[in-house]
Amino acid sequence: MSAEQYLEWERVQPGKHELHEGEVYAMAGGSPRHNLLSSAAASELRASTRSLGCHTLSSDQRIAVLPDQRYVYADAVVVCGKLETEPGANDVLTNPSVIVEVLSPSTESHDRGMKWAAYQCVASLTDYLMLAQAQVRVEHYRREPDGWHYQVLGVGDLITLASGAKVDVDAIYAGAFDIEGG
Numbered sequence: 001m002s003a004e005q006y007l008e009w010e011r012v013q014p015g016k017h018e019l020h021e022g023e024v025y026a027m028a029g030g031s032p033r034h035n036l037l038s039s040a041a042a043s044e045l046r047a048s049t050r051s052l053g054c055h056t057l058s059s060d061q062r063i064a065v066l067p068d069q070r071y072v073y074a075d076a077v078v079v080c081g082k083l084e085t086e087p088g089a090n091d092v093l094t095n096p097s098v099i100v101e102v103l104s105p106s107t108e109s110h111d112r113g114m115k116w117a118a119y120q121c122v123a124s125l126t127d128y129l130m131l132a133q134a135q136v137r138v139e140h141y142r143r144e145p146d147g148w149h150y151q152v153l154g155v156g157d158l159i160t161l162a163s164g165a166k167v168d169v170d171a172i173y174a175g176a177f178d179i180e181g182g
Helices: 003-010 032-052 108-112 114-119 169-173
Strands: 017-020 023-026 054-057 062-066 070-073 076-080 098-102 127-131 138-144 147-153 158-160 166-168
Touching (some): 108 114, 138 158
Antiparallel strands (some): 017 070
16 A cells, blocks of 8 residues: 555545554554553653643654555654644644653563654654563663663653653653553
8 A cells, every 4th residue: 555545545544543654554442551651751742841742642643654654653753843744634743852662571572673763763752662661661762872871760760852851751651551451
């Protein structure tokens, strides 16, 4: 399927689908814990980046990772500065600053593999956060002048984004383990 065909088709679908080099992949709904972590991460990111002129968007935001080849949905996304979209498509974001993925057994290898490889090609992306569901664990990739730096954060830690904003790991995970299953 071409990118043009995908976008036209996707806009009328009841569910979400990603496009990777002509192949369409259906996205499954998340578990309650997955959804709590997604919304908590978005909330904490909004609180910590809003004063910097950043906007936090939900998992419904389509992102052009590789225009005309790869369109994805992240669990949360932050754009610092003006939101930019693909020409002629006001619903396809092209300049994410921070992307969050909540890892699930069915998507973890994809989030760590093909998605992360594609995200690294996005010039505007400064931070990639992967949140575990079974424990308090955030894997943070931050773009630095010499490349991507990797850090694992846990209980009591603060995530320091490339923008300088700080996000409390404990605040993201508050109440997550009160919910059965992950």
